[in-house]
Amino acid sequence: MQKKLTIGHSPCPNDTFIFHALTSGLVDWPGGLDLTLADVEELNGLAAEGALDVVKVSTAAAAGILDEYVLLRAGGAMGYGAGPVLVARQGRTLDSLDGGTVAIPGERTTANLIFGLCCREAGIAVRRAPMVFDRVMDAVRAGRADAGVVIHEGRFTFAERGLVRVLDLGAWWEAHTGLPIPLGAIAIRRSLGDDTARRMNEAIRRSLLYARAHPEAGREYIRQNAQELSGDVIRTHIETFVTDYSLDAGEAGAGAVARLLAEAGCRRPDIFIEL
Template identity: 30%
Template sequence: MKMIIAHTPDPDDAFMFYAMFEHKIETSFEYEQVVKDIETLNKESIDGKYDVTAISANGYMHVSDIYDLTTSGASFGLSYGPLVIAKKNIDLKGKVIATPGRYTSAELLYRMFAPEAGEYKEIRFDRIVNAIMNDEVDAGILIHDEQLTFQEKGLVPVLKLYDEWKKYAGDLPIPLGFNAIRKNMPLENKLKYKKDFENSIKYAQEHQDDAVKYAMKYSRYDDFELEKRFILMYVNSLSVDFGDKGREALTLYYKRAADRNIVKPFTPTIV
């Protein structure tokens, strides 16, 4: 049996799938790989196009009738999260804010915790810094490894969404990216896939440098130490199985959005 897995080109995603796609471990299935940015995958998930797909916590609400979340492969920020940046420290209320996509976790977190924007302008995540530099927007929400390089262009952090999350949720990690598996797949196959992916993540954690080198073929920066630093920010103790702590964090994430009347009350389905 062959499964089609769609993931992002972000180094943390590629790192976790390294052992599966490079045949470093034995697997229960043959896996075919599709690589697209997260907002594209959020939108394509509406059609149930892939057996397994990367998805944002926000995007998942729109496809919970098609997919289950898996406890393996999630990106939770233990002390990091999306950043709102600008040319200078500004009051964000009423401003034009660049967002990496309406279905991204980052945009929903902004809506949960930041002052109401005058306009949300959807811009691909790796073009947000330039949009700010070119005065197309007043500020932007940064995700992925751009979080480690924006200051080189003289931009400054205006709001750290992890800090706002921490005030609300205490020491619980901030939910960001997940993997989802087709709901109509037999449970036995879902569990076999999860085991393969858990083993792949563990292998990468045990062979970090090799896995980082593999992930760099998708990287936007030719800097091994930078990419390794980013990967280890988000591939952490919760990535193999996010367990009760991850479930509790997700519950609070969706509760906050519902309490703010941004979304309807929602409970994810998790395997």
């Protein structure tokens, strides 16, 4: 009998859109799935502890778990025009942040890694203040941080909060590499074996295809987990972060992940499952 697997992803609209059909049983997984919904940095920590069988992680965080996990080619968040944004109150520039405090959405996030690369290139040093992603803008507005790195819906809502863009970190990555920005990926325990990994990859693909063919099926589930987000923001969020790379990373996507992991000090050849 197939063992029940533990699976974790974030409550953000892109993840709930992709996984709803699978975790609700519309796409069958023999043995069933035990779902954990958590912030991406919490998921990064759970992956580091080996606490879940299948888990959405920041791509940067994958560098520290690849002895125990391998990445699937489906289910990730990757694309162009989808990266994190450095925001601040009026009048700030990147150079003016030297010596200042920048709020970040977790130390293991892809956003933090790319922000660090930008700081290195600019020759500036900042104090980074890690916090849950949805507290970053409040910290900047209240003056507890000089700037903040926003992810998820913050990319679309920072102007409404009276903040301005200092630097589009995703555009910076694209200009420097010519590659899509690999924000997040799905990791599965290597100990489960290649066959289970391939079947999970296909199940996630089918779940996403179901969501695209039947968008009404998961609409209420997505809305409930998106908390305060408007319908327009939810729709834009999904359109931005769920791309064809979410169906299959492909050659360009795999190259982007390998490049990012190399920046994090990981150059192993067996990052992805073999299909």
